[in-house]
Amino acid sequence: MATSPNTSRTTPHILIVGGGYVGMYTALRLQRRLRSGEATITIVDPQSFMTYQPFLPEVAAGHIEARHVVVPLRRVLPKARVLNGRVVSVDHAHHVATVRPVSGPATEISYDYLVMAPGSVSRTLPIPGLAEHGIGFKNVAEAIHLRNHVLARIDAAASTDDEAVRRRALTFVFVGGGFAGVEALAELEDMARGALKYHPDLRPQDMRWVLVEASDRILPEVGDRMGRYTVEELRRRGIDVRLNTRLTSAVDRRVVLDDGTEFEAGTLVWTAGVKPNPLNRSTDLPLDRQGRIVATEYLTVEGADDAFVAGDCGAVPDLTRPGEFCAPNAQHAVRQARRLADNIVATLRGGERTAYRHSYAGSVASLGLYRGVAHVYGVKLRGFAAWFMHRTYHLSRVPTLNRKVRVVADWTLALFFRRETVSLNGIERPRAEFELASGQDRAA
Incomplete structure (x- = not known):
């Protein structure tokens, strides 16, 4: 195992684990507030970019170019050292983290201050067939894959006269009624409906879109009233919304629900929640029963004043609701990152830390082009007004002016030209044709 050469430094070293919302925004704030030579910053993440996840549904639907929702870490963090790799363990007792880079041997990196922000991973269940056929929806690659997959299923349905094959290809199932599931389904259904204009043999009613939710409502963050409106809006569009229903099997792409319904589906998208990153269990930091790192109201790790945590991987107390914890969403992550960075600066300078207290602004959700729901500062909106607020709010939160301009x-352009509905499924196996040609040459 190699050892990082910076173990003999005298300048305090801040190690940030994860380059998502918390990691990137913390580093941004630190490089703006720290004086020259006051501390060094290292950020470790498998990717070289941060993804603005609220825009993934629009990436999947083709409204936004995929490269425009990612922020290059090295470009926006010129004063930080960015390492592409995965932290596999943290020994905070000795202030050492073990990093496995993208290539090469594992490395031990020592630090003075630790920021744990590895985020979350999809929370899956041991459902037969799910691992083989399910598609997640947490990153750009999955959004691009889902877009290509849906369009490819439409192409396949239009290229066959077999009714069973066509029905299977045009059946799309989404499990999970939170923001990710509802927005992804709504945007993709809207896109697919537009794509059918180029397939005269297919009709919108030939498609079957199903939303499966285990609880009795969807989008709980926008309130009961807006949640019920969303269900009505989706059903009005012909989408089959199944509440109080669970997926029990997906073997051979045959979907089985616990209400007794069975049917074949060419697409199964799993968005039923997240869980803390498994890395948490490879540290000596205190965890709660859900595997989250226990945090104080100052965003320090309980019992460790030189370790900080925020975002999905931490159990951060919600001071506005005593006894509860902050929800794992982008709104909290961005605001926690700023407070966390300020508290690190205060610690370095011998000042006092400030507790994280957040006034909940509300929630917005897109339901396809010109449609949405919103519950912001007590005001409830739906339709075009909510859709416009969704775009305006998230545009204001996209990091860097460069990305804002590109999204706009x-x-x-989408106002003047129809979006592209071409499946680039081949990019997922770019060497397939070359391998086929090579095999034919060998056979000859």
Whole structure:
């Protein structure tokens, strides 16, 4: 195992585990507030970019170019050292983290201050067939894959006269009624409906879109009233919304629900929640029963004043609701990151830390082009007004002016030109044709 060469430094070293919302925004704030030579910053993440996840449904639907929702870490963090790799363990007692880089041997990195922000991973269940056929929806690669997959299923349905094959290809199932599931389904259904204009043999009613939710409502963050409106809106569009229903099997792409319904589906998308990153269990930091790192109201790790935590991987107390914890969403992550960075600066300078207290702004959700729901500061909106607020709010939160301009450019072009509905499924196996040609040459 190699050892990082910076173990003999005298300048305090801040190690940030994870380059998502918390990691990137913490580093941004630190490089703005720290004086020259006051501390060094290292951020470790398998990817070289941060993804603005609220725009993934629009990436999947083709409204926004995929490259415009990712922020290059090295470009926005010139004063930090960015390592592409995965932290596999943290020994905070000795202030050492073990990093496995993208290539090469594992490395031990020592630090003075630790920021744990590895985020979350999809929370799956041991459902037969799910691992083989399910598609997640947490990153750009999955959004691009889902877009290509849905369009490829439409192409396949239009290229066959077999009714069973066509029915299977045009059946799309989404499990999970939170923001990710509802927005992804709504945007993709809207896209697919537009794509059928180029397939005269297919009709919108030939498609079957199913939303499966285990609880008795969807989008609980926008309130009961807006949640019920969303169900009604989706059903009005012909989408089959199944509440109080669970997926029990997906073997051979045959979907089985616990209400006795069975049917074949060419697409199964799993968005039924998240769980803390498994890395948490490879540390000596205190965890709660859900595997989250226990945090104080100052965003320090309980019992460790030189370790900080925020975002999905931490159990951060919600001071506005005593006894509860902050929800794992982007709104909290961004605001926690700023407070966390300020508390690190205060610690370095011998000042006092400030507790994280957040006034909940509300929630917005897109239901396809010109449709949405919103519950912001007590005001409930739906339809075009909510859709416009969704875009306006998230545009204001996209990091860097560069990305804001590019997103607006995408939206502006979409006003004048129809979106592309071409499946680039081949990019997932770029060497397939070359391998086929090579095999034919060998056979000859």
